[in-house]
Amino acid sequence: MREVSKSFGTLRAVDGVSFHVNAGECLALLGPNGAGKTTTLSIVTGLITPDRGEVLIEGRRLAGDTDAIKSRMGLVPQELALFEDLSASDNLRFFGALYNLEAVTLKQRMAAALDLVGLGDRGQDKVKTFSGGMKRRLNLACALLHDPQLLLLDEPTVGVDPQSRNAIFDNIAALRARGKTVLYTTHYMEEVERLCDRVVIIDSGKVIADDTVTGLKNRATRACHLKIELANPDGATWLDELKTLAGVRSAGLNANELVVALDELATSAPTVLSFLTQRRQAFVHLQSERPNLESVFLELTGHNLRDK
Amino acid sequence: MNWRAFFALIRKDLTLHFNNRRAVIITIAVPIVIASFFGFIMGGASGEHKNTGVSVDVVDLDRGAATREITTNLLNDANLRVGVLGEAEARQAVVQGKVPVAVIFPKDFGDSAARAFFRPIEKPEIIVLQDPSRDVEASMVKGILMQHVMQAISKRAFSGDDGRKLMHESLDSLDGGAGLSDSDKQMLRELLTSAERWMTRAEASGATNSGPFGGGGMRLPYEVRSEKLTAKQETRYNGYAHSFAGMTMQFVLMAAIEFGVGILYERQRGLWRRLRAAPLSRGMLLGSRATSGALISLITLAICWGFAVIVFKVRIDGSWLGFIGCNVGIAVLAASIGLLLAAIGRTPEATRGIAIFAILMLVMLGGAWMPSFIFPQWLQKVTLVMPTRWAMDGLDGATWRGLGLGSALGAIAVLFGFAILLGAIAVARFRWEED
Numbered sequence: 001m002r003e004v005s006k007s008f009g010t011l012r013a014v015d016g017v018s019f020h021v022n023a024g025e026c027l028a029l030l031g032p033n034g035a036g037k038t039t040t041l042s043i044v045t046g047l048i049t050p051d052r053g054e055v056l057i058e059g060r061r062l063a064g065d066t067d068a069i070k071s072r073m074g075l076v077p078q079e080l081a082l083f084e085d086l087s088a089s090d091n092l093r094f095f096g097a098l099y100n101l102e103a104v105t106l107k108q109r110m111a112a113a114l115d116l117v118g119l120g121d122r123g124q125d126k127v128k129t130f131s132g133g134m135k136r137r138l139n140l141a142c143a144l145l146h147d148p149q150l151l152l153l154d155e156p157t158v159g160v161d162p163q164s165r166n167a168i169f170d171n172i173a174a175l176r177a178r179g180k181t182v183l184y185t186t187h188y189m190e191e192v193e194r195l196c197d198r199v200v201i202i203d204s205g206k207v208i209a210d211d212t213v214t215g216l217k218n219r220a221t222r223a224c225h226l227k228i229e230l231a232n233p234d235g236a237t238w239l240d241e242l243k244t245l246a247g248v249r250s251a252g253l254n255a256n257e258l259v260v261a262l263d264e265l266a267t268s269a270p271t272v273l274s275f276l277t278q279r280r281q282a283f284v285h286l287q288s289e290r291p292n293l294e295s296v297f298l299e300l301t302g303h304n305l306r307d308k
Numbered sequence: 309m310n311w312r313a314f315f316a317l318i319r320k321d322l323t324l325h326f327n328n329r330r331a332v333i334i335t336i337a338v339p340i341v342i343a344s345f346f347g348f349i350m351g352g353a354s355g356e357h358k359n360t361g362v363s364v365d366v367v368d369l370d371r372g373a374a375t376r377e378i379t380t381n382l383l384n385d386a387n388l389r390v391g392v393l394g395e396a397e398a399r400q401a402v403v404q405g406k407v408p409v410a411v412i413f414p415k416d417f418g419d420s421a422a423r424a425f426f427r428p429i430e431k432p433e434i435i436v437l438q439d440p441s442r443d444v445e446a447s448m449v450k451g452i453l454m455q456h457v458m459q460a461i462s463k464r465a466f467s468g469d470d471g472r473k474l475m476h477e478s479l480d481s482l483d484g485g486a487g488l489s490d491s492d493k494q495m496l497r498e499l500l501t502s503a504e505r506w507m508t509r510a511e512a513s514g515a516t517n518s519g520p521f522g523g524g525g526m527r528l529p530y531e532v533r534s535e536k537l538t539a540k541q542e543t544r545y546n547g548y549a550h551s552f553a554g555m556t557m558q559f560v561l562m563a564a565i566e567f568g569v570g571i572l573y574e575r576q577r578g579l580w581r582r583l584r585a586a587p588l589s590r591g592m593l594l595g596s597r598a599t600s601g602a603l604i605s606l607i608t609l610a611i612c613w614g615f616a617v618i619v620f621k622v623r624i625d626g627s628w629l630g631f632i633g634c635n636v637g638i639a640v641l642a643a644s645i646g647l648l649l650a651a652i653g654r655t656p657e658a659t660r661g662i663a664i665f666a667i668l669m670l671v672m673l674g675g676a677w678m679p680s681f682i683f684p685q686w687l688q689k690v691t692l693v694m695p696t697r698w699a700m701d702g703l704d705g706a707t708w709r710g711l712g713l714g715s716a717l718g719a720i721a722v723l724f725g726f727a728i729l730l731g732a733i734a735v736a737r738f739r740w741e742e743d
Contacts, residue, residue, distance in 0.1 A: 042581070045585045046585075047581055047585060049741065065584075065587070065589050066587050066588065070585065070586065070587040075582060075585040077578035077581050078578065079576075079578025081577060081581065081582040082579075083324060083579075085324055085327055094319075095582070095586075097313055097315075098310075098313045098317075099313075099586060099587070
């Protein structure tokens with residue numbers, strides 16, 4: 001994507017976004033809800049025409065609705081894009097037909113897709129009898145029938161139980177092992193850390209960072225978080241003063257939990273604890289955390305991923 | 309063109325529709341039931357309305373020979389169901405809506421009416437009490453009443469001792485009568501004298517019912533012969549033909565709402581995004597939708613008409629081509645309406661509410677519930693801009709009116725014209741990008 005922008009009325013949903021995905025790579029678009037991830041994905045698949053900028057797929061622009069290059073892409077929308085009153089097989093047969101798959105090929109691909117997502121024995125059952133996690137897996141299977149090279153997964157684990165989430169992770173890992181390129185939108189840090197090679201952080205329609213997971217973490221190597229559960233914060237009138245202490249990057253209070261970002265744990269933590277003792281703040285529990293993508297996001301954007 | 313995708317899109321729509329028990333009941337079973345009911349009350353398969361007569365209560369405060377005779381004749385009239393009550397009960401019956409009309413003969417009505425035949429005196433009144441919502445029945449009763457009153461009063465005026473007495477009174481009063489010229493008085497005297505001589509001669513010969521006002525009173529000077537006219541001699545009106553045309557069209561158009569709203573739901577559920585992500589043209593996506601919508605409508609129409617033909621003996625006595633053309637036109641129109649709703653609707657719920665109102669107006673004013681000829685003249689002209697009115701006229705022509713293809717061509721042209729117009733608006737307004 002090069003300098004792509006898109007507005008809806010006065011809302012600038014995507015603002016000068018640029019990034020690239022290498023073949024065989026898994027790239028995460030990470031950002032809070034409303035950051036512009038889905039709009040970006042829709043622009044890549046040709047569902048939305050950008051106001052400005054261009055999208056190149058395998059080196060060329062998408063040429064209209066029937067461009068054959070669309071057969072090289074498989075979209076897994078955030079919603080469960082399934083016909084609940086049809087069986088799993090009928091859903092797959094339908095989506096396969098959209099890509100003009102011949103009967104024999106379609107039959108083989110249907111069996112393979114159902115096996116991949118662990119629904120091999122549920123093909124004849126109506127989708128409405130499936131659990132949320134099973135529907136999510138079938139949602140993924142429907143995008144695989146035409147064997148696309150580029151998979152576009154729009155928050156594919158929203159609302160699923162941990163077991164199904166792990167199953168979807170395994171499915172994506174298996175697809176990556178086959179050399180598929182994956183563009184994955186999410187607001188879950190752990191998914192990015194587990195699945196993706198590279199991360200593009202998007203916030204308010206703009207790219208904030210574009211790096212490998214390791215590279216992003218290295219940006220915050222000196223920072224760590226101190227989480228202190230207070231017995232009675234009592235209005236926390238001292239919070240602004242705490243933020244001014246040497247070695248304190250930021251501080252926030254969520255109910256009884258005080259989160260303080262520090263330059264150095266060893267030197268700054270005693271300062272903070274001493275400050276709280278002077279203010280007669282008893283603490284019940286104390287915990288420090290190494291830097292992760294969550295803290296990187298906080299540092300880069302000034303707010304948590306799920307603040308919005 | 310990816311025909312495999314095209315047929316898959318259509319097959320999917322048909323499968324989803326006919327697997328949906330609720331949709332099938334609403335589009336097929338409900339119109340059959342309602343059309344059967346309406347067809348029955350509109351004359352049924354024989355087309356003969358069983359005349360049960362208009363209910364009317366009679367109050368005879370006169371109790372004279374003339375009003376007794378009028379009451380008896382009303383009781384024997386096949387067009388009426390007469391009850392004889394007191395005044396209070398009759399008024400109560402009309403107020404409560406139990407009878408549409410009650411007739412009150414006041415005291416001395418018979419004598420006063422007979423005198424008023426020959427003299428410019430104040431005429432007695434018959435009081436007709438009527439339910440304000442039932443003007444048609446009241447008018448019918450007044451017409452029938454006039455016939456029986458004229459017969460009974462003229463009989464009283466021109467026969468028997470009472471008649472002779474009335475005539476002498478009239479002759480005596482001529483000399484003192486004001487407002488008449490001498491020549492008019494002379495002519496009236498000659499008329500009354502001639503009438504009296506006629507009465508005397510008729511009574512002497514025993515011919516009590518001969519002459520223009522013999523012993524039976526005045527007679528209607530004509531007979532009525534009714535012909536139920538259709539384009540072909542063997543064609544008979546079948547009430548079910550009109551009701552099935554109307555109800556089937558209504559529910560096909562209702563199904564079009566679900567068809568359009570279904571696309572809006574697909575948008576909400578991300579299905580539309582997934583379809584758009586496939587390498588399919590916009591023409592195919594909308595064209596397949598229109599085709600499946602029209603096919604569902606056609607199948608619905610075929611099943612409902614099949615039921616009407618088999619069970620209620622509805623016949624296509626006019627043009628088969630016209631009949632098929634009208635039904636295809638309705639199906640295509642329904643598909644276009646569905647697309648239009650999908651194009652201009654924002655949320656399924658709001659779209660459904662507004663669309664149901666619009667479709668109900670369209671079918672009601674189109675004459676699907678009741679024939680449009682009972683509308684006021686101005687409204688009949690207004691409804692000519694509605695495709696449903698043309699569809700009903702076309703289908704009536706092709707079925708029980710027995711008309712040829714020429715009479716259906718206008719309807720077919722209007723239906724396809726509207727379908728093309730609405731379809732074009734739908735294509736132009738269709739939101740291809742989600743915001």
